[in-house]
Amino acid sequence: MDLSVPGQDLSVYQQVCERFLNLKLLAQNACTSPERLDLCKQLVRDDISTRRLSRVQNMGDLLLLLEKRNLLSPTIPEPIGRWKQALDSQELSDALTEYLQIIDLQRATIRRFFLEALRRRDRRTLVEKEVEKIKLHNSNGSTTPETVGFLQQRDDIYALLQKEIGKQWNALGRSLKLSQTELHEIEMKYQNDLKARIWAVLEHAEHEFREEFVENLKDALSKCRRNDLKRKLEKMLT
Numbered sequence: 001m002d003l004s005v006p007g008q009d010l011s012v013y014q015q016v017c018e019r020f021l022n023l024k025l026l027a028q029n030a031c032t033s034p035e036r037l038d039l040c041k042q043l044v045r046d047d048i049s050t051r052r053l054s055r056v057q058n059m060g061d062l063l064l065l066l067e068k069r070n071l072l073s074p075t076i077p078e079p080i081g082r083w084k085q086a087l088d089s090q091e092l093s094d095a096l097t098e099y100l101q102i103i104d105l106q107r108a109t110i111r112r113f114f115l116e117a118l119r120r121r122d123r124r125t126l127v128e129k130e131v132e133k134i135k136l137h138n139s140n141g142s143t144t145p146e147t148v149g150f151l152q153q154r155d156d157i158y159a160l161l162q163k164e165i166g167k168q169w170n171a172l173g174r175s176l177k178l179s180q181t182e183l184h185e186i187e188m189k190y191q192n193d194l195k196a197r198i199w200a201v202l203e204h205a206e207h208e209f210r211e212e213f214v215e216n217l218k219d220a221l222s223k224c225r226r227n228d229l230k231r232k233l234e235k236m237l238t
Contacts, residue, residue, distance in 0.1 A: 012106055013074075013113040019099050020074045023092070024063050027080055030089035031059035039086035044079055047071050068207060075103065075111050153236055158202055160232060162195040168224050169198045175220035176205035 031037050040062060041053045048065060056062045066072035072079050077099060084093050103110055165172055173183045178201060186204075190196040205220075206213045214237070221230040 010113070012109050016074055016099075016102060016106065016110050019095070019102065020077065023077060023080055023095055023099055026089060026092040026095055027063065027083060027087060028059045030087035030092050036086055036088075037062070040083045043082045043086065044071070047079075064207065068203065075107065077103070157233060157236060158199060160236075161202060161229065162198045164229055165198055165224075165226070166194070168226065169194065169201060171224045172198075172220055173201040173205075175223040176201065176216060177208065178204060 031040065037056070037059060040059065041056060044062075044066065045053065048069065048071075052065060053062075056065060063072065066079055070076075077096065080092075080096060081100075084096065161172075170183055170187075173186070174180075178186075182204065183201075186197050186200045190200065202217075205216065209216045218230050218233060221227065221233065
């Protein structure tokens with residue numbers, strides 16, 4: 001399909017998302033050694049703290065961290081460009097060149113759809129859903145049925161908590177092991193958006209706890225004396 005044809009904005013955005021996913025997959029496939037991963041981490045040290053980079057175990061972790069920090073997105077592929085030499089993949093280089101040409105032509109369209117998704121606090125675009133499928137596929141059986149259930153209903157679970165946790169968001173954050181500094185940063189960033197604060201707390205905890213997030217979330221709800229929400233969560237996961 002001709003990506004420059006007017007009136008096909010949504011289709012254009014979806015195709016760009018698919019190409020962006022492909023770029024990330026190519027980067028993951030090209031990161032074939034700890035040495036290459038270390039080089040890639042060094043190239044983003046100015047943007048990410050050493051402490052957070054020390055937790056990165058593979059290219060998938062690094063990509064996710066950059067996306068969570070809004071340093072990598074369909075409109076901001078620059079970090080992948082920095083890694084071209086370190087990853088030494090002609091396939092990645094060619095795909096990136098083509099991708100940059102496309103977004104130069106369609107930047108306004110891509111940015112409009114991406115910002116709309118941010119305003120809705122719905123970050124689970126086509127790209128992220130595909131990444132989730134890949135994670136499940138590559139889990140080698142380590143993903144529990146409860147975690148699979150959570151991944152399949154993540155948006156609904158987040159929406160439930162956004163709706164019902166209310167002013168207890170700070171207590172929930174503390175129970176999910178967020179530091180007071182991290183909670184303060186979230187509060188300052190989303191001063192007039194309570195739902196965005198709750199979303200940010202959940203995303204942070206999910207990234208930190210990974211496979212153990214569901215159990216930790218249930219424990220945190222109990223500590224906040226919200227067993228009603230814990231029961232709703234368990235019902236959604238069955």
